[in-house]
Amino acid sequence: MPGVLDARERDEAIRKLAAGPLDVLIIGGGITGAGAALDAASRGLRVGLVESRDLASGTSSRSSKLIHGGLRYLEQGDFKLVKEALRERDLLVSRLAPHLVRPVPFLYPLYRKVVERPYVGAGLVIYDAMEGIKRPVPHHRHLTIRGALRRAPALRPDRLAGAMLYYDAQVDDARYTVTVARTAVRHGATVLTQASAVSLLFSSGGTTPRTPRGMSDGNARVSDMRDGDRVTGARVRDEESGRTFDVTATSTVVCAGVWSDPVFAASGVRAGYQVRMSKGVHLVMPRSAIDSETGMIIRTSKSVLFFIPTGDRWIVGTTDTEWTGDRAEPGATAEDVDYILGEANRVLARPLSRADVLAVYAGLRPLVAEPAPVKHADGKHADGKGGADGGGSEKPTTKLSREHVVDAPLPGLVSIAGGKFTTYRLMAKDVVDAAVENFPRPVPPSVTGELPLLGADGLPAVRASAQRLADDYGVPVASVEHLVARYGSTAVEVLELIRADKPLGQPLAGGAPYLRAEVAYAVTHEGALHVTDVLARRVRLLIESADSGASVAPEVAAIMAPLLGWNRRRRAAEVREYQAFAATNAAALRAPAAVGDASDKELVPA
Ligand SMILES: Cc1cc2nc3c(=O)[nH]c(=O)nc-3n(C[C@H](O)[C@H](O)[C@H](O)COP(=O)(O)OP(=O)(O)OC[C@H]3O[C@@H](n4cnc5c(N)ncnc54)[C@H](O)[C@@H]3O)c2cc1C
Secondary structure, three states: OOOOEOHHHHHHHHHHHHHOOEEEEEEOOOHHHHHHHHHHHOOOOOEEEEOOOOOOOOHHHOOOOEEOOOHHHHHOOOHHHHHHHHHHHHHHHHHHOOOOOEEEEEEEEEOOOOOHHHHHHHHHHHHHHHOOOOOOOOOOEEEOHHHHHHHOOOEOOOOOOEEEEEEEEEOOHHHHHHHHHHHHHHOOOEEEOOEEEEEEEEEEOOOOOOEEEEOOOOOOOHHHOOOOEEEEEEEEEEOOOOOEEEEEEEEEEEOOHHHHHHHHHHOOOOOOOEEEEEEEEEEEEEHHHOOOOOEEEEEOOOOEEEEEEEOOEEEEEOOOEEEOOOOOOOOOOHHHHHHHHHHHHOOEOOOOOHHHOOEEEEEEEEEEEEOOOOOOOOOOOOOOOOOOEEOHHHOOHHHOOOOEEEEEEEOOEEEEEEOOOOOHHHHHHHHHHHHOOOOOOOOOOOOHHHOOOOOOOOHHHHHHOHHHHHHHHOOOHHHHHHHHHHHHHHHHHHHHHHHHOHHHHOEOOOOOOOEHHHHHHHHHOEOOOOHHHHHHHHOOHHHHOOOOOOOOHHHHHHHHHHHHOOOHHHHHHHHHHHHHHHHHHOHHHHOOOOOOOHHHOOOOOO
């Protein structure tokens, strides 16, 4: 199976899902759901995944885009999490996704002469040691003041006492999620976007007919649950047509991130944990705004701030504040922007201002806070895997665990929340293990640790062949290199589109370095149904261009229109919708700045 998510084949995907029964139905197409789909499909199970909007449209396109152990969690004593995450980082960099996950150096500036170096140095020794013997990224190093300033001239030299240099890795989170979903499709999964699970289906002791419970009947309560209630799938609404259909499955797996509570509430299910939402904001700036050849991490009064180099941009963030508003589009505020600029300016020689900022984006961490112990209908408690904080509903979100929790609230239903992008593969394995625990037939163990993602196989050969490919397909070698860096060995599929239609080899006007072919490929191979899917997640012009990709939207719509059968009116509506979305995204930058210059603050970070 080629691993193609063709947006033109939705009807076939709906037919397959409705025909059922599946072994596993997954609700949610972020990295956790995509990972679970791949884990289950590669164990030979019949798998379906439904996603309300687009793949990675929730938290999984709005992270810091780091694949990391997390120095901060080491300081919090979360050794298990750090060790697991470092092992995963190395597996992804070296074997499973070397085309998508790349090592990146970080400089940790030191400001307290005697005490700080041994403290941070000891932490980095542990960080390096936890990784194991075979390491695809270099060891940490000590730097003098001169060494630090040579690598990062942007740092204020006064009171700088030196620095440490260590390595982590980075990823395009949305692209990675789509690639995991496509790899699941390659192994037989059916993935449908713009499809919401509106209610769960139940059967009682296997005798009563299946009944949906939830939004459709409106008033189900936990007290309606009887022993023996079993979840048998979900009623799904196709958001494109408004039609609903039932998908039956032996096991239903909820991977809905910050939507977990509403998914359960809609069907009167009480889960063993609640998800608390913590908002994190990032600013995107041109590389010229900060003179440094490495990434940087600095301590702030509340947490840490990353300066992450990505292509010809910097991503600077993040914040960590409790959120109770709209889950779909958690807006950044003027205060968020000022906080990040203020913290950054404590260490930078040339202070940053709003004029330096190209874009701002916000995401919600799905953190797990366990409520009072819950006894489920089947007598089980939340298994607490990974250890959610008991009584976590009172803690500030910065102190909540980043580990994950798997829960089995009813027979036939499991769910997972919490965790990190970095550890998605382990999360997927844990939740699928729970989903198949009582299956009528034996299910093989997870094999994803040995399963490179789509685009990883043959990578060295494709990299080495850039010039020949450029000659064969009649495009500049820089375009081939750009494609290989984004698609690995599947870059050849994009080049095939260019062979069939030469103008697709041109860059998007105002959207370089992306090629027009990447828009077509997003539809024919990556499941993009709307202009927003392309500009926000397949190419990242929403956060990479000064106008959030607004000016390139008509060209993108023109490429998508013949592929998806859009008429003129539909095309115009798509452009309008995207441009309105891009404008709200930039709102925090237009809001008046807070009074006072944050760069005046105390230099030594807390
Ligand atoms: C600011 C920030 C920075 C971060 N940085 C990092 C980092 O650098 N490294 C790292 O490892 N981790 C990081 N994380 C954490 C990481 O991004 C998340 O843990 C991860 O993306 C969560 O993925 P998910 O699939 O669980 O949730 P999501 O990506 O939110 O996916 C849930 C999906 O479920 C869908 N859905 C909801 N309801 C339904 C329904 N009824 N039917 C169908 N679909 C439904 C939603 O549309 C959504 O797409 C960061 C998080 C934030 C917020």
